[in-house]
Amino acid sequence: MGRTADVRVEHLTKRYGDVVAMADVSLTIPSGEFVAVVGASGCGKSTLLRILAGFERATEGVVEVGGVPVTGPGPDRGVVFQDYGLFPWLSVRENVAYGPARKKLPKAQVREVADRFIAAVGLTRFADRYPGQLSGGMQQRVAIARVLANDPSLLLMDEPFGALDALTRGDLQTELRRIHIETRTTVVFVTHSIEESVYLADRVVVMTGGASHGVPGHISRVVTVDLADRDVTSPAFNAVKREIAELVHTVPAAV
Ligand SMILES: Nc1ncnc2c1ncn2[C@@H]1O[C@H](COP(=O)(O)OP(=O)(O)O)[C@@H](O)[C@H]1O
Ligand SMILES: [Mg+2]
Structure with missing residues (x-):
């Protein structure tokens, strides 16, 4: 236990035929960090994760895990989806x-x-x-x-708790947070839940856009969760939640 990798994504663009799913996404994650990715449906969260997993190739850009370009799936990257598989x-x-x-x-x-x-x-x-x-x-x-x-040196999770009831979800969030503190494995965690992102992550990547907006998916902001504890009922926690919610709901102007 204890391998952990940094992640470097630079000017990543993904096209499906004529559709630009995601454009110019850049993100650097130091090893050991827990990053959550939030954003409306279709903004490219899963695409980003699949590219990091090596299931799909970037159309353009740099994608490196532990300093090594991603060219396909590998045992250094563990992937957890919503269905348990x-x-x-x-x-x-x-x-x-x-x-x-x-x-x-x-x-x-x-x-x-x-x-x-x-x-x-x-x-x-x-x-x-x-x-x-x-x-x-x-x-x-x-x-x-x-x-x-x-x-794994990088854990990639795509809405892993999305199918669970609220109580079970809370238990698994607590457990994942504890496991991350123990293992310090780098994590990229995609979720629809802003509360979940603030509870778990060191930083929250907010994505917007997507085909239905006429703007390619892209990162609108990266919010550092600067909270000593993760008391979901505290005013400080709610202030971070509100900040992220406003970013998520800001619809980008079509080009
Ligand atoms: N295999 C594919 N072929 C064509 N378009 C795709 C494919 N996969 C994803 N897309 C498009 O890319 C965009 C991002 O999708 P996705 O990454 O699944 O979004 P999210 O996970 O944020 O909901 C969407 O507009 C989606 O329609
Ligand atoms: Mg998705």
Whole structure:
């Protein structure tokens, strides 16, 4: 545990045919930082994440993780989506062990790694269960444990808690925050929830635009969350939320 990478995105543009989905996006993330990306639907959040994951190529621009240009997916980058993407025919332990097992580590070590991350997400009692026997929140915990077991230097999350009820979502936010403080893995976390972004992130990247606005998606502002604690009921927390909400709801002028 403990690998962590910086991220460098410079003048990134992504076109789909004639459609410019995203234009001139530049963002530098020091290693260990937790960055949230918020913005209205279609502004390019998922596109940015998929390009960092290596699932898609940038049309133009520089994309580097840990100083290495991204040319495709790699085990250094762990990706968590809204749907858990678990193997239903494997137990919790087997799902989490999947990556370490592929590294051909000794069996005992694979199990030790799997059990450590299963414990980290509070699922020790459920290690022998199958995904179909677990709630959505528990399945997403497994998905997070599975990604962490690969020891990624960058964690990419696209609305990972979007399908969960509010209470479960709150629990997972608390847990993710704790895991990040412990591991210091760099995180890029896409969310629709401004509150979630302020609770979790060191900085919040606000994106606007998108095809439906007639302006390519782009970064409108990066807000540093300068809060000592993350008490969601505090006036300081709400002031940051309000600032970001205003930015999100400012519709860019069409060109
Ligand atoms: N495979 C694709 N082909 C064509 N257009 C796409 C494709 N993927 C995304 N887009 C367009 O790119 C823009 C950004 O999409 P996306 O990154 O999914 O936005 P977000 O995640 O912020 O909702 C949208 O206008 C969307 O229609
Ligand atoms: Mg999206």
